[in-house]
Amino acid sequence: MKGMFTIVGLLLALGVGYFLYTKSLTSAGVGDAPPQQTIDTIDIKTNLMNIAQAERIYVVSHGTYGTLEQLQQDGSSALPTENRGYVFSVTPIGAQSFTAVATPTDPNRPGWPTLTIDQTMVVTSK
Numbered sequence: 001m002k003g004m005f006t007i008v009g010l011l012l013a014l015g016v017g018y019f020l021y022t023k024s025l026t027s028a029g030v031g032d033a034p035p036q037q038t039i040d041t042i043d044i045k046t047n048l049m050n051i052a053q054a055e056r057i058y059v060v061s062h063g064t065y066g067t068l069e070q071l072q073q074d075g076s077s078a079l080p081t082e083n084r085g086y087v088f089s090v091t092p093i094g095a096q097s098f099t100a101v102a103t104p105t106d107p108n109r110p111g112w113p114t115l116t117i118d119q120t121m122v123v124t125s126k
Contacts, residue, residue: 037112040084040108044102048117051079051090051100055119065092066117068100 032039051068054076056068061074068090072079081088085106092098095121104112113125 037109039112040086041115043084044086044112044115045123046060047080048100048102048115048123049087050076051088052117052119052121054079055090055092055098057099064095065098066090067092073117085112086115 051071054071054074055065057076057085058071066074067089068079068081071090079088082105085104085108086102087105088100088102090098090100092113100117104114106112115123115125117123
């Protein structure tokens with residue numbers, strides 16, 4: 001009888017663990033998108049993080065945030081203007097803030113998210 005409760009308890013624990021794992025993937029935006037969209041979105045988020053890091057360096061050097069073109073001219077030539085069906089733009093607001101936006105432009109990818117990042121280094125999705 002004790003062995004039966006152990007097996008039932010183990011199965012229950014595994015079931016709860018599996019549920020929590022799949023729930024965390026869905027809430028993180030991983031489980032609810034097609035695999036290619038997930039891969040592309042992660043790459044675009046990485047590009048936005050690189051842009052934000054370049055902005056941090058640029059503002060220290062110049063006292064103001066820069067446009068994407070200024071960041072590229074200042075030595076961040078690896079920053080893309082377009083990648084994986086997204087186009088990037090940066091709107092600096094002096095030394096106070098900036099907003100970098102990745103907008104999907106590929107007509108074969110309707111409903112893909114527009115991603116943004118600012119000086120807080122947090123990527124948001126619309």
